[in-house]
Amino acid sequence: MTHVSPQAIRLFRRRVYEHYRAHRRDFPWRRTHDPYRILVSEIMLQQTRAGHVVAFYIRFIKRFPTVASLARARSGDVIKVWQGLGYNRRALNLHRAAQRIVTAHGGKVPADITELYSFPGVGKYTAAAVLAFAFNEPVVFVETNIRTVYLHSFLKNKKKVSDKMILPLVEQTVDRKNPREWYQALMDYGAMLKNKVGNENVRSRHYAKQSRFEGSLRQVRGKLLFLAATSTITPRGLSVFCKKHRVSISVARKVLGALVSEGFLRPKGVSFVLR
Numbered sequence: 001m002t003h004v005s006p007q008a009i010r011l012f013r014r015r016v017y018e019h020y021r022a023h024r025r026d027f028p029w030r031r032t033h034d035p036y037r038i039l040v041s042e043i044m045l046q047q048t049r050a051g052h053v054v055a056f057y058i059r060f061i062k063r064f065p066t067v068a069s070l071a072r073a074r075s076g077d078v079i080k081v082w083q084g085l086g087y088n089r090r091a092l093n094l095h096r097a098a099q100r101i102v103t104a105h106g107g108k109v110p111a112d113i114t115e116l117y118s119f120p121g122v123g124k125y126t127a128a129a130v131l132a133f134a135f136n137e138p139v140v141f142v143e144t145n146i147r148t149v150y151l152h153s154f155l156k157n158k159k160k161v162s163d164k165m166i167l168p169l170v171e172q173t174v175d176r177k178n179p180r181e182w183y184q185a186l187m188d189y190g191a192m193l194k195n196k197v198g199n200e201n202v203r204s205r206h207y208a209k210q211s212r213f214e215g216s217l218r219q220v221r222g223k224l225l226f227l228a229a230t231s232t233i234t235p236r237g238l239s240v241f242c243k244k245h246r247v248s249i250s251v252a253r254k255v256l257g258a259l260v261s262e263g264f265l266r267p268k269g270v271s272f273v274l275r
């Protein structure tokens with residue numbers, strides 16, 4: 001494990017905070033400590049650029065301002081509000097998480113990483129981010145911009161760097177008095193580095209180019225979920241869908257089968273509806 005001296009930690013924090021004070025980015029989810037709204041933002045930010053999320057976040061919170069309002073909504077309505085952001089299953093996972101929060105936690109997002117991690121669509125990073133940004137807990141986690149900072153600052157010229165090498169560095173340098181602002185500062189510093197020196201993440205073991213979306217199974221999944229949110233998917237409706245989107249029936253049925261097995265859809269005779 002790489003050991004960082006107290007002096008190096010002070011210099012590192014100063015550099016990150018100086019950039020943050022001069023160039024901090026303003027996002028609506030940074031103006032709240034509401035755990036529900038932080039959870040919404042973190043799920044929206046999964047695999048999606050922050051700048052692209054802003055308008056969708058504002059629209060979603062306007063329609064579902066509380067966890068209770070989201071929990072009692074119809075799945076179809078949730079997907080309709082989400083439409084355009086992509087990865088529609090995130091919307092259904094968030095909806096189910098809201099229902100769990102209401103039924104099992106009295107309508108309050110739990111400040112417990114194990115509980116958060118058990119929610120559908122909430123991975124280790126998202127659970128930790130909610131704790132840091134909503135509850136100001138000094139948890140340790142890595143995402144793409146944070147990874148960029150540590151690769152650039154402490155692991156220059158190293159290749160195939162795993163997050164197991166980075167996490168101890170994050171733990172040694174985290175500002176335990178104000179982890180909320182520290183992680184925001186790290187993310188902003190990492191975003192700057194990507195623009196200034198290029199994508200350091202190519203040296204990470206976890207780096208992978210995002211697969212093409214247009215014409216992919218992910219795109220078909222999203223469109224079929226949206227169709228299910230607006231109407232029952234009948235055999236005729238599926239045939240029309242396939243012709244419109246130039247998708248074979250066999251591929252569409254394969255995707256429908258996956259959506260059923262994952263719990264998003266259920267068969268209704270020869271048709272399919274949202275669960």
